[in-house]
Amino acid sequence: MNSPFYKFDLFGDEFSLIIAFLIGIAFGFALERGGFGNARILAAQFYFTKMQMFKVMFTAIVTAMLGLFYLSWAGLVDLDLVYFGDTYIVPQIVGGLILGCGLIIGGYCPGTSIVSSATGRIDGMLFLAGIFFGIFAFGESFPLISDFYYSTPMGHVTLPHLFGVSYGIVVFVVVIIAVGGFIGAEWIEKRMAERSGADNEEVVS
Amino acid sequence: MKRLFPSMNGQQKLMALAIALGVIAAFIGTPDNHHSVKLDMSELAREITDGHSTIQVKDLADWIIKGKYDYGLIDLRTEKAYLEYSIPTSENISPSHVIDTEWMENEKLILYAEDGTTAAQTWALLKATGHKNVYVLSGGMKEWKDNILFPVLADHSSTVQKTEFEKSKEVAKYFGGHAQTGSTTQMMPELQVLKSPVKRKPPMQTKTRKKKKREGC
Numbered sequence: 133m134n135s136p137f138y139k140f141d142l143f144g145d146e147f148s149l150i151i152a153f154l155i156g157i158a159f160g161f162a163l164e165r166g167g168f169g170n171a172r173i174l175a176a177q178f179y180f181t182k183m184q185m186f187k188v189m190f191t192a193i194v195t196a197m198l199g200l201f202y203l204s205w206a207g208l209v210d211l212d213l214v215y216f217g218d219t220y221i222v223p224q225i226v227g228g229l230i231l232g233c234g235l236i237i238g239g240y241c242p243g244t245s246i247v248s249s250a251t252g253r254i255d256g257m258l259f260l261a262g263i264f265f266g267i268f269a270f271g272e273s274f275p276l277i278s279d280f281y282y283s284t285p286m287g288h289v290t291l292p293h294l295f296g297v298s299y300g301i302v303v304f305v306v307v308i309i310a311v312g313g314f315i316g317a318e319w320i321e322k323r324m325a326e327r328s329g330a331d332n333e334e335v336v337s
Numbered sequence: 338m339k340r341l342f343p344s345m346n347g348q349q350k351l352m353a354l355a356i357a358l359g360v361i362a363a364f365i366g367t368p369d370n371h372h373s374v375k376l377d378m379s380e381l382a383r384e385i386t387d388g389h390s391t392i393q394v395k396d397l398a399d400w401i402i403k404g405k406y407d408y409g410l411i412d413l414r415t416e417k418a419y420l421e422y423s424i425p426t427s428e429n430i431s432p433s434h435v436i437d438t439e440w441m442e443n444e445k446l447i448l449y450a451e452d453g454t455t456a457a458q459t460w461a462l463l464k465a466t467g468h469k470n471v472y473v474l475s476g477g478m479k480e481w482k483d484n485i486l487f488p489v490l491a492d493h494s495s496t497v498q499k500t501e502f503e504k505s506k507e508v509a510k511y512f513g514g515h516a517q518t519g520s521t522t523q524m525m526p527e528l529q530v531l532k533s534p535v536k537r538k539p540p541m542q543t544k545t546r547k548k549k550k551r552e553g554c
Contacts, residue, residue, distance in 0.1 A: 194355055198355065198358050198359070198362070201362055201365075201368065202358070202362075204368040205365055205368040211368065292367065298363075298365075298366035298367040299362070299366070299367040299368065300362040300363045300364065300365045300366045300367065301363050301366075303358075303359055303362040303363070304359040304360060304362055304363035306359075307355050307356060307358070307359030307362075308356070308359065310355070311352050311355060311356060314352065
């Protein structure tokens, strides 16, 4: 077992920055090719006219999840050393709601706003400026909200530990949800397209 | 089934593959990460309470004098501390290397550090990995210095205590220390690099597992 590579001393802090840079390039490329530099495609998710974001995200989740699971099973990855943050359930739900509102209003999430800015879109740049302002405002107001920020801690928790099931069961359930969601998303897109076509016919007639 | 798969488009084939992998994952369960261990807490608690997990310094001194070498004595301190002075027959291995080393089954190990804390922690980790025959030198190096190298006879001691002290004087002399009486005891004398009165036995044949770094992001 020799990965995560960083945790096994295969490279140090300086080289990890280079790797992060290369991964960032690949990630930005993938997002842009997936159309996520365009606010209309992102916001359309929430009007169910284009379910691209949902389908791409779940494809990525399932691919990474199956990859990590089987690499761990093969003894190549130590899952216990893969980093993830602690869970603070209520603040994180509230943060997710705020992010969701921002995504619908602005049409971007933080990563896609950077992609959009990199391709020269003004709205992406303005959204990014808003992010920096938001971070600054958060930092300045943190003493006022720190109690809430650290409330309802659940520690370092994973779904298998939370539900008392094996990793394999969670993998299976997530795959079923993803495949079901994918089929459902395509059905919704078709229905919305039909409805949109029917509405256009009414307008023309 | 034979006709179904070729008739699927690429997206459907990928979905079928993901479902197949998900089903297999459900049967695999949780991948073994080779790091989780099962602890029998009641057995550990019993060993601690009964005192069967410790070796007294006087017993160890006795074994060394008699040339009894059916154990591995491990010094968990830093290399610098080890080179300044160490208990004869000991080997300097850091706690992380002790855990990573594949010891022979049932090899008797005695751990010591400056006091008891590091040795106790390493003892617990070795026990958790399944090593049965591991002990802590009670009191560590501090106890060795106080009771073996520099034993002290209090001013108003009984005859029995004085007789024991005479034995302790000989033991202290054997290991290069010297006994002190209550009236002559001042500060702990500077411990010079002492020559070991016995030859160190050859290093233990062990395999070392590949070390890994545990760090947060």
